[in-house]
Amino acid sequence: MKTILITNNAIKQLTPADFEPWDHYVKNHSQGSFFHLSGWQQVISKSFNHDCYFLYIEHEGNIAGVLPLVEVKSKLFGHALISTPFCVYGGAIADTTEQVRKLEQEACQLAEKLSVDYLELRYQEKQDSALLLKQAHSSFGCELAEDKEQILASIKKKQRAVIRHSLKNELSFSLESGKANLADFYQLLSTSYRNLGTPIFSKAYFENLVEVFGDNVDIAVIKNKEEQLSSAVMNFYFNEQVLPYYGGGNASARGLKSADFMYYQVMCNASERGYRWYDFGRSKNDSGPYKYKKNWGMEPKSLYYYYHLVNATELPNLSPNNPKYKIFIQLWQKLPLKVSQIIGPFLSKFLG
Template identity: 55%
Template sequence: MALSHENALTITQLQSDQCENWDTYVEKHEDGAFFHLTGWKTVIEKTFGHPCFYLAAWCEQQLVGVLPLVQVKSLLFGNSLVSTPFCVYGGALADTDAIRLQLENKALDLGKELKVDFVELRDRKPLDNPNYEIFCHHSTYGCELADTPDAILAGVKKKQRAVIRHSLKNELQSVVNKDVGTAYDVYAESVRNLGTPVFHKQFFHNLAEVFGDKLDVLTVLTSEGTPVSSVLSFYYKDEVLPYYGGGLHDARALKSNDFMYYQLMCHARELGCTRYDFGRSKDDSGAAKYKLSYGMPAEPLHYKRALVEATEQPNLSPNNPKYALFINTWKKLPLWLSRLVGPYLSKYLG
C-alpha cells in the first residue's frame, strides 16, 4: 500500500460481522499466528470475562492491519493491556510499518484511557517503536518435521534420542482425540505439582468449542490403559503447537512425556504439518533446557512494553522471590482444593 494512503487510515474496534475478514487477514499475513485469530476473543470473554479491544486498521474499506488487545485487571496482579494474554505470540500485523506504528500507538492511547499500569505487545520479531521498550526474558523453540518417524527421531539430539528410545520400550500407547477432559485432569495435577494455579476446566472446553477443527488431544496410556501424560495441541499454517501438556507422578519413571512429544511429532507429520512449535519458555529455565535437549535452537522473543501508570517494570515472573512461599505452599495443596481455588487466580496470570 502506498504511504499516501496511510493518511486516510481509520482504526476501529472489531465488529462481530468482521471476524471472518480479520481471520482471513491473519491467514494471509506472513507473521499471522494462531494467537491472532478472533476465536481467542470469544474464548477469553466467555471464560474469564476480560474486556477485549480488537483494533482493526482500515483504508478505503480495506483491512490493512490488526491488533488484538485484552485488559487484565486485578487487585493482586495489577492492571494491564496485553496482546495477547494466555498466548505466547501477539502484537500488531499490518501491511506496512507505518500502519503498525499507528496501531501500536493507538493501543498506548487506549491504555492511558483505561489507566493501565502498562501496555504489553507480545511480538515474536523485533519491531521498533520509540514509545515502547523491549521487555522479555523468554525464547521460543521449534524445528522442521522430517518425513518419517525414524527420520524425526534421528533429528533429535543423541542424549534425548536415547531417552525416547527407552520410552518406546515401556509398553506405552498413545491415543489422539478431542478428550479435553482427560487433558485437563492431567494438566491440573501437573501444574499443581509445579506450584502453579490451574485454569477453570471450562477454559479447555471453550477452546475445543471455538477451535475444534484446529485442536486435538494426544494422551499417553500405561499398559493398564491409565492416562499418564496428555497434551492439548493447536494446528495452524502447517504447524503443530503443543500448548497445554503435563504428566502425572509416574510420568518421569516411564518417560511418558518424552514418548508423548515424539508421538505428537509423528502424528502431526502424518496430518501434513511441516513444523513443530515447542513454544515459549523462560530463558535458562528447566523447560528451556528440556527443549534444547531436542536440538531445537532458542529464538529470542521480542515482547515490548510501554509504562502508563506504573513507574517501573513489574516483575510477575514465578522466579520472583516474593512468590516463592506461595509456590511452595501451592505444591502441597490437595488436588481438589487447587482445582477449586486456582481458577480465581489463574485468570489474571495470562
C-alpha cells in the same frame, strides 16, 4: 464502536461480522499466528470476562492490520492491557511498518484511557519501536521431516535415546479432537500445575478453546500398559504448524518417559497430516523447560516483549521465579488437588 481516522486508514474494533476477514488476514500474513485469531476474543471473554479490544486498520474497504488487546485487571497482580494474554505471541501485524506503529500508538492511547499499569505487546520479531523492551523468554521450533524415522534422526542424540527408551515402555497414544480426551487431560494438567505451584485454569476455559477453534485443537493422552494416565497435551494447529501448548503429567511420567514419547508422537502425527513446522512454545531463558527443549536439538529464538508504562514505574515481573511469590508457590504445592481445581481459576484468570 469508536472509529479513529488515521490518514487514509480507519482503526476499528472487531465485531462478529469481521471474524472471517480478520482470520483470513491473519492466516495470510507472514507474522500471523494462532494467537492473533479472532477466536481468542470469544474464548477470553467467555472464560474470564475480561474486556477485549481487538483493533484493526481498514484501508479501502479491506483489513490492512490487526492488534488483539485484552484488559486484565486484578488487585493482586495488577492492571494491564496485553496482546495477547494466555498466549506466547501477539502484537500488531499489518501491511506496512507505519501501520504497525499506528496500531501501537492507538494501543498506547487506549492504555492511557483505561489507566492501566502497563501495556504489553508480545512479538516474535524485533521491532523498530520506541517502547521499552524486555527479553526474558525464547521460543523453540523445528522443521518436521516426512516420516517417523527421519523425525527421530533429526532429534539430538541424547534425547533420541530417551525417546527410544520410551518406545519400549508399552505406552498408548490417544489423539482426539473435541471433548473426548478433555477430562483426562484436565486431571493431568491440574496435577502438573499444582505440583509446580501454579493455579490451574477452569475446565470451562479448555472447553471453550475446543468449542471455538474446533478441528484446529486436539488432545493427546498417554497411558501405561495398565491403561493408567501418565501425560497429556492440548495441541493447536495453524497453517502448516502444530503447537503442543498445554501439557502436563503425573508422578509416573518421569519414569515412563511418557512426555518424551508424547511429544514425539505429536510430531509424527502432525507430519503424517501434512504439517511442516513444530512450534515447541515459549520458555523462560535458562529455565528447566528451556534446557529440556534445547536437548531436542532446537535452537532458542528470542522473543521481544514491548511495554508502555502508564501507572507502573518499572517493568512487570509475574514470573514464578519472583521471590515475592516463593511462599505462595510452596503453599500451593501442598494443596489437595481438588482444592487447587476449585481455587485456581479465581487466580489464573489474572495470570495472562
